[in-house]
Amino acid sequence: MTNPTGWKPSMEQDARPGPGLDGAPGAGGATRGLVHEEQLLFERGSTGRCGVSLPKVPPGQEPKDLPKELVREGVDGLPEISELEVIRHFTRISSWNHGIDTGFYPLGSCTMKYNPKSSEALARLPGFANVHPLAPAELCQGALELMWHLERALSEIAGLDATALSPAAGAHGELCGLMVIRAHHESKGNPRRRVLLPDTAHGTNPASAALNGYEVQQLASNPDGRLHPEAVRAAMTEDVAAIMLTNPNTLGIFETHIREIADIVHAKGGLVYADGANMNALLGVARPGDMGVDVIQYNLHKTFATPHGGGGPGSGPVAVKASLAPFLPLPVVVKEGDAYRLVTDPRERPRSVGRLREFWGNFAMFVRAWALIREYGPEGVAQTGKLAVLNANYVRARLAGTFNLPYETDSLHEVVFDDKLQKANGVTTMDVAKRLIDHGFHPPTIYFPLVVAGALMIEPTETESKETLDRFVAAMQAIAEEAKADPDALHAAPTRPFRARLDETRAARKPVLRWRPGMKVE
Amino acid sequence: MEIPEDLRYTREHEWARTKGTRIVVGITDFAQDQLGDVVYVELPDVGDPVKKGESFGVVESTKAVSELFAPISGKVVEVNDPLSDAPESINEDPYEEGWMIAIEPSDPKELDALLDAKAYRAFVEEQE
Numbered sequence: 001m002t003n004p005t006g007w008k009p010s011m012e013q014d015a016r017p018g019p020g021l022d023g024a025p026g027a028g029g030a031t032r033g034l035v036h037e038e039q040l041l042f043e044r045g046s047t048g049r050c051g052v053s054l055p056k057v058p059p060g061q062e063p064k065d066l067p068k069e070l071v072r073e074g075v076d077g078l079p080e081i082s083e084l085e086v087i088r089h090f091t092r093i094s095s096w097n098h099g100i101d102t103g104f105y106p107l108g109s110c111t112m113k114y115n116p117k118s119s120e121a122l123a124r125l126p127g128f129a130n131v132h133p134l135a136p137a138e139l140c141q142g143a144l145e146l147m148w149h150l151e152r153a154l155s156e157i158a159g160l161d162a163t164a165l166s167p168a169a170g171a172h173g174e175l176c177g178l179m180v181i182r183a184h185h186e187s188k189g190n191p192r193r194r195v196l197l198p199d200t201a202h203g204t205n206p207a208s209a210a211l212n213g214y215e216v217q218q219l220a221s222n223p224d225g226r227l228h229p230e231a232v233r234a235a236m237t238e239d240v241a242a243i244m245l246t247n248p249n250t251l252g253i254f255e256t257h258i259r260e261i262a263d264i265v266h267a268k269g270g271l272v273y274a275d276g277a278n279m280n281a282l283l284g285v286a287r288p289g290d291m292g293v294d295v296i297q298y299n300l301h302k303t304f305a306t307p308h309g310g311g312g313p314g315s316g317p318v319a320v321k322a323s324l325a326p327f328l329p330l331p332v333v334v335k336e337g338d339a340y341r342l343v344t345d346p347r348e349r350p351r352s353v354g355r356l357r358e359f360w361g362n363f364a365m366f367v368r369a370w371a372l373i374r375e376y377g378p379e380g381v382a383q384t385g386k387l388a389v390l391n392a393n394y395v396r397a398r399l400a401g402t403f404n405l406p407y408e409t410d411s412l413h414e415v416v417f418d419d420k421l422q423k424a425n426g427v428t429t430m431d432v433a434k435r436l437i438d439h440g441f442h443p444p445t446i447y448f449p450l451v452v453a454g455a456l457m458i459e460p461t462e463t464e465s466k467e468t469l470d471r472f473v474a475a476m477q478a479i480a481e482e483a484k485a486d487p488d489a490l491h492a493a494p495t496r497p498f499r500a501r502l503d504e505t506r507a508a509r510k511p512v513l514r515w516r517p518g519m520k521v522e
Numbered sequence: 523m524e525i526p527e528d529l530r531y532t533r534e535h536e537w538a539r540t541k542g543t544r545i546v547v548g549i550t551d552f553a554q555d556q557l558g559d560v561v562y563v564e565l566p567d568v569g570d571p572v573k574k575g576e577s578f579g580v581v582e583s584t585k586a587v588s589e590l591f592a593p594i595s596g597k598v599v600e601v602n603d604p605l606s607d608a609p610e611s612i613n614e615d616p617y618e619e620g621w622m623i624a625i626e627p628s629d630p631k632e633l634d635a636l637l638d639a640k641a642y643r644a645f646v647e648e649q650e
Contacts, residue, residue: 453649
């Protein structure tokens with residue numbers, strides 16, 4: 001498969017629009033259907049009802065040696081319900097959920113894309129799923145071979161030389177990358193003091209730097225949304241350990257000056273860390289290593305379609321230049337002749353930053369990612385990047401003018417609008433986001449990045465079809481019209497879900513985190 | 523939008539009021555309006571040093587988490603503790619009830635470098 005949406009230009013004429021464009025349901029097909037109100041398990045059932053038959057205590061195993069006060073006949077406060085009630089309870093609650101398998105989920109910066117079920121099926125093969133983490137290498141050669149191939153592929157896609165697979169998620173990968181950078185500087189006798197960050201950085205970037213004992217210095221982006229070499233040159237000294245960049249950045253804009261910025265940083269002995277959160281935009285088309293990047297983390301759960309949110313866990317492999325490879329965390333897989341071996345002994349890699357994760361990393365994620373890379377092949381991987389960019393720009397082109405674009409600069413895989421045009425009628429980004437729910441779409445990321453007031457950050461990803469994007473655009477246009485005609489109606493949105501607008505302020509100021517018997521909901 | 527004449531302002535939207543030998547600090551009406559409903563505020567302890575332009579705390583709303591930047595260097599001599607239970611004061615009364623900390627400045631002259639009401643108003647209008 002070379003095209004993740006299954007789309008070809010010849011299909012343009014024949015596309016069927018689907019429900020909702022005639023106005024009755026939401027543009028995304030949302031109606032209020034057979035959705036059930038559902039009590040807590042504790043609030044239903046009747047005294048003495050039991051959904052399971054527990055075996056009797058076998059003779060001779062009575063707890064006779066335990067003191068009497070420690071033996072109880074029953075447990076107070078457990079739900080007393082039948083099996084069917086339990087099944088309906090959880091099935092109904094599961095139907096309240098929204099996920100990528102339910103509908104469009106354009107959460108900018110998060111890359112909520114569809115995970116092919118083939119990856120899932122392969123990760124569940126018994127040979128992968130049941131391999132014991134302490135199995136000796138000769139009994140898990142297949143698993144090690146897969147890790148070795150994935151390591152090679154991720155290194156190649158990044159344009160770098162070696163990759164550590166074990167970090168458990170994006171921020172963990174950042175932490176690992178900064179530890180490697182610090183170890184590199186320490187090996188030269190001076191860990192240095194500062195890390196440079198543009199003002200569009202993800203919040204995890206300064207945290208990763210600070211956790212490694214670095215001071216963070218923020219650099220202002222230019223009005224075109226890019227970091228310019230002058231800003232870096234002015235801040236760059238031999239005290240700077242690294243610059244952390246996301247490319248494309250959080251505005252979805254490609255940092256065109258990255259090569260020059262990397263040269264400025266390298267000239268003073270600093271390193272370039274790229275946050276790989278937005279790798280989906282570059283996949284198979286451009287390589288961070290070729291841009292002068294020394295270290296990058298992947299978010300397999302964004303870019304290589306392993307579970308993201310809810311299901312997790314994530315996976316954040318870190319790719320580096322050859323000169324930094326000795327510092328990577330253990331374990332690493334090596335190939336010796338035809339056999340594969342895990343390097344776990346620090347004596348074999350004395351400069352390693354150590355171990356960052358129990359066992360060998362989130363192995364099932366490696367299977368899913370490798371399955372995706374193999375299914376798409378090099379052409380399909382490149383097509384991912386291209387389609388992610390095309391889809392975001394399609395939404396951008398169709399909504400430009402309807403919603404304000406705070407940055408005119410071309411964007412890649414995501415587009416940031418704001419609520420400037422709607423504010424004249426008192427309608428905010430929050431109202432727009434809530435009304436999208438009525439149409440049947442998950443809202444985009446809102447109020448982020450912080451450099452844009454009232455940001456609406458849309459990332460369709462490559463897996464959505466043009467028909468879905470058209471429906472989303474129709475919903476956004478309908479909302480913009482409504483903002484002019486009936487702004488008050490938007491303040492009340494959403495009205496279709498069986499919970500209307502929730503009081504998020506009260507939930508945050510006065511959180512109630514625990515149910516207690518007799519509790520009344522205000 | 524309210525911008526009292528007698529206060530000084532930072533470009534990060536904090537205000538500073540001279541009260542005797544102390545400088546009282548909070549965030550502006552514009553800042554609270556941009557943030558939306560404030561749900562949490564994290565402030566330093568009495569006795570902590572603060573440095574002009576560096577972070578002294580965090581304010582969190584339903585939209586975003588933002589750092590608070592000290593308008594002047596010195597030592598924290600009083601903290602508005604009731605804010606931790608009633609962060610809504612920051613929205614309702616940013617210049618009085620919603621004050622955050624009082625600083626004993628190490629160099630009161632640092633205040634002169636801050637914006638006056640007129641300059642801050644121009645800065646905000648430019649932001650919008």
